[in-house]
Amino acid sequence: MEGSSGGNDMELLSKTLQVEHKLFYFDLKENPRGHYLKISEKTSATRSTIIVPVKGISRVRMEGLALVVEVVVLVQGQLAQI
DSSP states (O other), X not given: OTTOOOTTOEEEEEEEEEETTEEEEEEEXXXXXXXXXXXXXXXXXXXXXXEEEGGGHHHHXXXXXXXXXXXXXXXXXXXXXX
16 A cells, blocks of 8 residues: 555465466555555566555456456457458
8 A cells, every 4th residue: 555664564365376487476465554455576587566455456356357358359359360
């Protein structure tokens, strides 16, 4: 969450996903200001992180699913042209 050092935050749930050479970490955490989802991407050289407050998780999920559908349709259309 904004301004959070994360030092004293409690981890409630953690999942890891490997896609090719990247590792994705999904960590549900809690601090005095509430719950949040920390999503990190790690490659051999870099690490990127976003924080989603628990109130925004449903919206991120819906927008993400809509984007996945659009990508699948686009890729299928491109493959059909080959």
